[in-house]
Amino acid sequence: MANRADALRDALEEEIVMGALRPGDRLEEPALAARFGVSRTPIREALLQLAGAGLIEIGPRRGASVAAIGPRRLVEMFDVMAELEAMCASLAARRASAEEIAAIREAHAACGAATRTSLDAYYYENEVFHERIRTASHHGFLIEQATALQKRLKPYRRLQLRVRGRMDASWAEHARVVDALAAGDAEAAAAAMRDHVVVQGARFTDLIVSMEAEAAP
Amino acid sequence: MANRADALRDALEEEIVMGALRPGDRLEEPALAARFGVSRTPIREALLQLAGAGLIEIGPRRGASVAAIGPRRLVEMFDVMAELEAMCASLAARRASAEEIAAIREAHAACGAATRTSLDAYYYENEVFHERIRTASHHGFLIEQATALQKRLKPYRRLQLRVRGRMDASWAEHARVVDALAAGDAEAAAAAMRDHVVVQGARFTDLIVSMEAEAAP
DNA sequence: CGGCACCTTCGTGTATACACCGATTGACCT
DNA sequence: AGGTCAATCGGTGTATACACGAAGGTGCCG
Structure with missing residues (x-):
């Protein structure tokens, strides 16, 4: 789908899977947007896709965090x-x-x-x-x-x-x-x-x- | 997560699962936004979640359509x-x-x-x-x-x-x-x-x- | 009359702006 | 001095605006 959102998704997925981002780490949209030099919109889309894959968890009004599995x-x-x-x-x-x-x-x-x-x-x-x-x-x-x-x-x-x-x-x-x-x-x-x-x-x-x-x- | 986006996701999921929306049907964001009386943003988020669940497919520059399974x-x-x-x-x-x-x-x-x-x-x-x-x-x-x-x-x-x-x-x-x-x-x-x-x-x-x-x- | 090219229009992708909610911190009251 | 309440700040959720690309329609030419 989206060029940038897709690339961001892959990048974040890589970081999560490879352990650069550890379970429980919070993913704040403004910080990620600044880090990747894009606006919050594609960041949000990437996060939603990752949530769909089960790699992160999104709470209501609480943002996203890397899925911590008990x-x-x-x-x-x-x-x-x-x-x-x-x-x-x-x-x-x-x-x-x-x-x-x-x-x-x-x-x-x-x-x-x-x-x-x-x-x-x-x-x-x-x-x-x-x-x-x-x-x-x-x-x-x-x-x-x-x-x-x-x-x-x-x-x-x-x-x-x-x-x-x-x-x-x-x-x-x-x-x-x-x-x-x-x-x-x-x-x-x-x-x-x-x-x-x-x-x-x-x-x-x-x-x-x-x-x-x-x-x- | 998002209150409205979540509700929209459930509503669309219901329509897809129940057959109101049939496989192959295109889901255009402006139309859905008008129908539900919200902006395109929560629509997009709902669509992304549905894509994550595999219920719809999103192509590059081609929008979303209900998953047609061969x-x-x-x-x-x-x-x-x-x-x-x-x-x-x-x-x-x-x-x-x-x-x-x-x-x-x-x-x-x-x-x-x-x-x-x-x-x-x-x-x-x-x-x-x-x-x-x-x-x-x-x-x-x-x-x-x-x-x-x-x-x-x-x-x-x-x-x-x-x-x-x-x-x-x-x-x-x-x-x-x-x-x-x-x-x-x-x-x-x-x-x-x-x-x-x-x-x-x-x-x-x-x-x-x-x-x-x-x-x- | 049919095919091709150009233009218009619609839809997606991204950015920005704003509103609401929660959390944290500081000050005031007990 | 400690607890509680309020205010501010940060962050998410939603809306709107704009740019790019694609598809379809129309007009012109062969």
């Missing part, structure tokens, strides 16, 4: 994400072409290499891995929904990886998904992906601790 | 809806209280009565039935997502019921869901709900025909 809600969001990604995996197991399987294998290998590099490297390669599986589902609407939800969860996924050993565990879980996809086993692929994404058991506690550690300073 | 995309949306509702049913099978099960049974009975009344009556009672199952899932975020998607599909669900015999078939499918819920069988509940919502086989063709019949005049 622990319970966060776990619920990962629940739904797990189901959507499981659906992607299930479809991909049946629909993926040989090239797509190869691309997924490649991304998996890159993840493996990244486990010996840095957390940030793994974070990035992990994104690629998941995205390729989603693409291989050949399900346009599902891809849209999963991608949208993934954006909202992006800041928190990085958090999850900080737990010691989580990166290696994550890579091992990926391996199970890859095997199931290669075997064309939709059920197994879905189950492996669901288990990989969902936050339960010990990982629930880990997440809570990470969130509190993040919120402290 | 057959393929529509089927995909029902696919995802089926998965979300299946998840609701699965959770409800494990979490629903005795009162909630009773409420679902009651809604099911109301649906049965409505099959002998009218299509519109069944349509309404069907909504109640599904909503109560969603509520019984006790999963806030899932409920939100499912409800949002259901709004987008509302106009087309009514379409589906027009197929001869679909109403009775739908009620029979509901019965399977209710039985599984009452038995606390999460797997069976999910499967029954998924089969109920998804559009496949003969129902795919039925939907296409209904859409073409609707688009003709």
Whole structure:
């Protein structure tokens, strides 16, 4: 739609997703307008779009602030994400072409290499891995929904990886998904992906601790 | 957020969902502003929110129009809806209280009565039935997502019921869901709900025909 | 008579101005 | 001195004004 409003939306989205703007931060229209050198109007439109995507929250007469997600809600969001990604995996197991399987294998290998590099490297390669599986589902609407939800969860996924050993565990879980996809086993692929994404058991506690550690300073 | 913009959003949403505004209809800001007796500003905000919810589409320099969903995309949306509702049913099978099960049974009975009344009556009672199952899932975020998607599909669900015999078939499918819920069988509940919502086989063709019949005049 | 070009008009995109509401701060009263 | 009330200020919500671009209609030319 609007040229400027769209650009602003993308810019703000980037800042939120990448963590430059942290959950709870207030977004005041005059300040943003001055910062980007535009009037308040396109700022407001950008904010409304971000609110529609769930990245920020707008209260009546209280302005906008980056969506702050409580622990319970966060776990619920990962629940739904797990189901959507499981659906992607299930479809991909049946629909993926040989090239797509190869691309997924490649991304998996890159993840493996990244486990010996840095957390940030793994974070990035992990994104690629998941995205390729989603693409291989050949399900346009599902891809849209999963991608949208993934954006909202992006800041928190990085958090999850900080737990010691989580990166290696994550890579091992990926391996199970890859095997199931290669075997064309939709059920197994879905189950492996669901288990990989969902936050339960010990990982629930880990997440809570990470969130509190993040919120402290 | 905005008092007026919010009210306008609800009003327009109502008109879209209820079919007063049909897919493809253009929404011109000056016309809407005149009709509601407000300026263009809150109209624009309402439109942006509706676009965020996926109910309308906004093109660059082309204004807004009610989202026109093609057959393929529509089927995909029902696919995802089926998965979300299946998840609701699965959770409800494990979490629903005795009162909630009773409420679902009651809604099911109301649906049965409505099959002998009218299509519109069944349509309404069907909504109640599904909503109560969603509520019984006790999963806030899932409920939100499912409800949002259901709004987008509302106009087309009514379409589906027009197929001869679909109403009775739908009620029979509901019965399977209710039985599984009452038995606390999460797997069976999910499967029954998924089969109920998804559009496949003969129902795919039925939907296409209904859409073409609707688009003709 | 038909096609093309130009002009007019309408609609969107952005900026600016104004009104209302809430919050915060200072002063006054107890 | 502490609490409360009021006033001011900052920020959102709405309206209006203006500019750009697109689409459609009309007139002219082939």
